[in-house]
Amino acid sequence: MGDILDSLTIALDVMSGDFGPRVVVPAALQALNHYPNLHLILVGPSAEITPLLPKHYQRLTIVESSSVIANDMKPSLAIRHSQGSSMRIALELVKNNQAQACVSAGNTGALMGLSKLLLHAIDGIERPALVAILPALNQRNTVVLDLGANAECNSDMLVQFALMGAILARTSLNIDNPRVALLNIGEEDIKGLDSIRAAASILKADKNINFIGYLEGNEILTGKTDVLVCDGFVGNVTLKTVEGLIKIFLSSTQLMTKRHSLLMKLVGHWLQKKMTKHFGHLDPNHYNGACLLGLQSIVIKSHGSANQKSFFAAIEQAILAIKHNIPERIATSLSSALPKSENN
Structure with missing residues (x-):
C-alpha cells in the first residue's frame, strides 16, 4: 500500500x-x-x-x-x-x-x-460497536458487528449497527448495495430473541437497507452477506470460535512435517503450501483490529493476545479508517438514514 x-x-x-x-x-x-x-x-x-x-x-x-x-x-x-x-x-x-x-x-x-x-458517540448512535471486516471463503469480505462492545443490545441498537455496517461496506469495500443480515439461530421469521425479530421488522421496512434476513452461525465465512449484525456477547464468542478453528485448520499440516518419515515431511510441506495459498487469507493475524464504530x-x-504481526495489522486498520474518514462518513449518512423508533 x-x-x-x-x-x-x-x-x-x-x-x-x-x-x-x-x-x-x-x-x-x-x-x-x-x-x-x-x-x-x-x-x-x-x-x-x-x-x-x-x-x-x-x-x-x-x-x-x-x-x-x-x-x-x-x-x-x-x-x-x-x-x-x-x-x-x-x-x-x-x-x-x-x-x-x-x-x-x-x-x-x-x-x-x-x-x-x-x-x-455520533449523533443518533446509542452505543458504538466493535466491527471487523472478516474474509470469506469465496474471497469476498464481510463486515461483522458487534464483536464485544455491548453484551446486550435492544432492537434499535441492532438497527443502528446494521446502518453503520452498510455504510462501512459501501465506503471500505466499495459495495454499492451491501446485503445486510442478522445472526440468528434459524432462518425462519419466528426464530430468535424478541430484540432480533423486532430489528428484522424495522430493517425489512427500511428501503435504504438491502436486508436479506437471518443467517446462522455456520454461514459466517461463506460470503452470503456483506454485513452481519449481532449483539456483542454472541459476536465475541463467534469471532473467537471461528479464529480458533481457522488457526487449527491452517496449522494442522505442521504435525505431518514433524514426523520422521521423509515422505510424510514432503507431503506435509506440500499440503501446507496448498492450504496457505487457498486459505491463507483467513489467517486471523491478517485482520486483527476492530474499529469502535459510532x-x-x-x-x-x-x-489482547496479539503478536507483532497482529498488532501491525491493527495499526493498518487505523490507517485505513483514517484514509476512508469513517466517522465523518457515518455521521453524514446517518443524519438522514436513522429510523425514528422507541428503544425496547
Missing part, C-alpha cells in the same frame, strides 16, 4: 495487551518502515520503551504514562482511576487533535467507556 495521506499520526497504547511493549514496539517499527508518511506516538513509560528502540529513530514520539488499566479491572472502576494511564492518555491525544487515531489492546470495557467519555473519532481495539 502506498502513501495514503500526506501525514498520518496514530497514538499507540504501548502498555496494553498480554505482552505490552514487547509486541507493540516492534509492530510500531514495522509500521514506520512500511509507511513513510506515518508518525507514531508511543504512550507508556520511556524506561520500558526506549530499550526496545534502535539508537536512532525518526517519526516516533514517546509520551509518558504512569499506570496501566488491568485487563481484569471492572470498566467502571477503570474509568474512575484512569488518570495517567496509557489508555486514557492515548485517547486524550486523539481528543486534543494530536493524533488521528488510537490503537489499544487493552480492557475492552474500559476502552469503550473512556472512548465514549472522551471522544463521544464514535466521532477513530479507535481500534486489538486482540
